Amino acid sequence: MRAGIIGTGLIGRGWATAFARAGWDVSIWDHVPAVAASALSSIKTALDDMAAVGLVADPAAAAARVVVADTLSEAVDGADYVQENVPENVDAKRDVFELLDKQAPQGVPVASSSSTIIGSRFLSGIRGRDRCIVAHPANPPHLMPVVEVAPSPWHADAFVGETCRLLASIGQVPVVVRQEIEGFVMNRLQTAVVNEAVALVARGVMDPADVDAVMKHSLGLRWSLMGPFETMDLNAPDGFLDYATRYGHLYQAMGRDLHVADAWQNDTLQTIEDRRRRDTPRAAVGERMRWRDRALMRLMSLKNEL
Amino acid sequence: MRAGIIGTGLIGRGWATAFARAGWDVSIWDHVPAVAASALSSIKTALDDMAAVGLVADPAAAAARVVVADTLSEAVDGADYVQENVPENVDAKRDVFELLDKQAPQGVPVASSSSTIIGSRFLSGIRGRDRCIVAHPANPPHLMPVVEVAPSPWHADAFVGETCRLLASIGQVPVVVRQEIEGFVMNRLQTAVVNEAVALVARGVMDPADVDAVMKHSLGLRWSLMGPFETMDLNAPDGFLDYATRYGHLYQAMGRDLHVADAWQNDTLQTIEDRRRRDTPRAAVGERMRWRDRALMRLMSLKNEL
Structure with a gap:
């Protein structure tokens, strides 16, 4: 399985760590290349620290599964799941979802780590908005497993179910927010x-x-x-x-x-x-x-x- | 050091466990003698369980420091600190504080485990109300160390300080509620x-x-x-x-x-x-x-x- 991680600040790095720990291949991308490059060493450190308390069996192998993509398009190529982590800003979210919906493989959930912006504020104009959803993690995601899976007015239930299934399979704890609400839960x-x-x-x-x-x-x-x-x-x-x-x-x-x-x-x-x-x-x-x-x-x- | 524990429901038992663990002698009393008697085995079990995870060195010695008193007066005889744990009821609190203030040694703090009743509701008529105070524990006190030390309008600061000092000495974490407020913090x-x-x-x-x-x-x-x-x-x-x-x-x-x-x-x-x-x-x-x-x-x- 392969995850595409878009935006590699603290949250994006945590997601990459969580997916890599669970045996997924992970492609990370950030619009600032140096940020993505520095994420690699953060992810490696996190995996090593987790191995020290028995949370990862082979941290070197897990870290080796994470690669930096040169472009957003490359990061989502062949992905089974895409997680967006750009800054908390409506325009930034809207712009990146325009691109992600065009470039992520058909039928794959595209999730946002948005913590304060409900989906309807940035998804209305997206053609594939039925597969777009908020999957709001705790911070950092690799140490606090709950993820709030929050619908937009346009989500398809099948993608909610698939997102929950994938997240549970990597050891996260998905919970469904049943209606759009400020701050989720x-x-x-x-x-x-x-x-x-x-x-x-x-x-x-x-x-x-x-x-x-x-x-x-x-x-x-x-x-x-x-x-x-x-x-x-x-x-x-x-x-x-x-x-x-x-x-x-x-x-x-x-x-x-x-x-x-x-x-x-x-x-x-x-x-x-x-x-x-x-x-x-x-x-x-x-x-x-x-x-x-x-x-x-x-x-x-x-x-x-x- | 000796603690007098009045009322031996869940909270009273927890207090007895906390004081005994810290090396204090503890006299417990309940107006229902069978309740006080059954408290002894609960306290012993709690100390054994704590010993199993390294929280008590000698649980048998700690349990042996707890004795059931025949009367309230006997329970507070020679006490350095008295903790009241009767049901959450204004009349019950007032009645027992009348007795405790008369029978507890002079100069010793007399504290209430009241969780929902502020001190001014039951302390107004007590002669020694300057030494009476609320010391509201978490439940159970021996596993969650914080204690809210809450003043009444008549408390003497010296007794607040002494109560905090004694509680800290047994490993609890006293915090001061600076004014009477519903629900404390x-x-x-x-x-x-x-x-x-x-x-x-x-x-x-x-x-x-x-x-x-x-x-x-x-x-x-x-x-x-x-x-x-x-x-x-x-x-x-x-x-x-x-x-x-x-x-x-x-x-x-x-x-x-x-x-x-x-x-x-x-x-x-x-x-x-x-x-x-x-x-x-x-x-x-x-x-x-x-x-x-x-x-x-x-x-x-x-x-x-x-």
């Missing part, structure tokens, strides 16, 4: 937490670092193993409905008291920035990012074992 | 996610199991390692403020589009319950709960290593 849930967290700092309720502590030492632990519904299901003797009956009124009352729609104030943002720099000085950020990626790999490995 | 962040998730199911956007998948295969993974602010800080080249400048308008626009204040509908709740039973039949729930607890222990062990 992942970013809506993230926004709910982030906006309430910003408001709590703005209102002087808690120090920013302590808000982070609440998440990573309680809610985040549960949610890394099971989502909100399963968490509730296992927290009442007779399951989710029992839980909702006991505590639903509290959730609904508190929901009306949340401040997720408050505007962000500059002084609040500065307070958070200052606290972050106190805990992780500028010079230590790179090391912390590497820690995060290694930690995600260890966590992925633990979850596989569980 | 943990439950507000949980509500933000849960309510938007329920609304997404109600609106037909996504299957409930897929909502759980989005959380546990993306957001939850990041948030188990770092909270929302650190996550954002590491996702832009120049840190949190850079991230907020690039994407803040999207968060604010989406925040206005969230449905966290929607009322819950019975058919939505039934849809979620049905889907949960399809994935985890009633007969398999007990095994899944044990899986969850073992998984949390493995995760705690991994985080210690990281």
Whole structure:
């Protein structure tokens, strides 16, 4: 199987890593050739790091399956699946989908990594828009397997099914967003937490670092193993409905008291920035990012074992 | 050091486990003697399970430090710290705090595990209310270390400091809620996610199991390692403020589009319950709960290593 990866920033590199790990051949292309070239070494490093925690058996062979194409056309030649990762911009998406639809093999799904732009904003004028769809990954895709497969008004169900099947076959976890909605689901849930967290700092309720502590030492632990519904299901003797009956009124009352729609104030943002720099000085950020990626790999490995 | 644990349901047992693990003597008491007696074997099992993943060195010695007191008075006799865990009910909390304030040694913090009732609702008439405070744990406290230390209008700062010091000394992670607020912080962040998730199911956007998948295969993974602010800080080249400048308008626009204040509908709740039973039949729930607890222990062990 062969994947064509268009755009090789962080997301494109992650996709290439995920496909190569699963045994696919991968052609990558970027409109800036140097970016595509530098992606190769990033992909190799990611595969080596994953091999160190048992997530890839033969990282050298996987890395060797990734090649840089000279043109977009060459990148999608013979592809069984195409994933677009150009900048988050309606015109850029529209332009590249015009080209991809013309040049990708007939009958092959062409997916966008769009995280904030719904498909109908850039797919309306595409002739083969029935095979074009959003497949929004988490960042980075090779370490967080969920992919939101989101329809446009013109998608064909067969391509949704085929996209899900292919993504599952490489070890990703496809989920279907059944209607076009701003932010799909992942970013809506993230926004709910982030906006309430910003408001709590703005209102002087808690120090920013302590808000982070609440998440990573309680809610985040549960949610890394099971989502909100399963968490509730296992927290009442007779399951989710029992839980909702006991505590639903509290959730609904508190929901009306949340401040997720408050505007962000500059002084609040500065307070958070200052606290972050106190805990992780500028010079230590790179090391912390590497820690995060290694930690995600260890966590992925633990979850596989569980 | 000695802890007095009042009320030995799931939360009280977890607190006893946490204190015993840290080398404290623990006296537990429940107004139903059989509940306190059964707590002993739960605590022993939890300590054995934790020992199996390296979280306790000598589980038998730790379990032997926990004794059942015959009376509330005996449970707090000689205590350096008292933690109340009676049912979530204003009258029950008020009554037990009347007794605890009279019988706990002078100068010792008396803390409530209250998760939904702010301190001013049950502490106003307590003579020693300056030493009474909410110390709201995650559930269970021995596996999720964060504790929200929440003031009442009458707390003395010295007791807040002492409570935080003692909790940190046993390996918990105390965070201070600086003003009385419904749901403290943990439950507000949980509500933000849960309510938007329920609304997404109600609106037909996504299957409930897929909502759980989005959380546990993306957001939850990041948030188990770092909270929302650190996550954002590491996702832009120049840190949190850079991230907020690039994407803040999207968060604010989406925040206005969230449905966290929607009322819950019975058919939505039934849809979620049905889907949960399809994935985890009633007969398999007990095994899944044990899986969850073992998984949390493995995760705690991994985080210690990281």
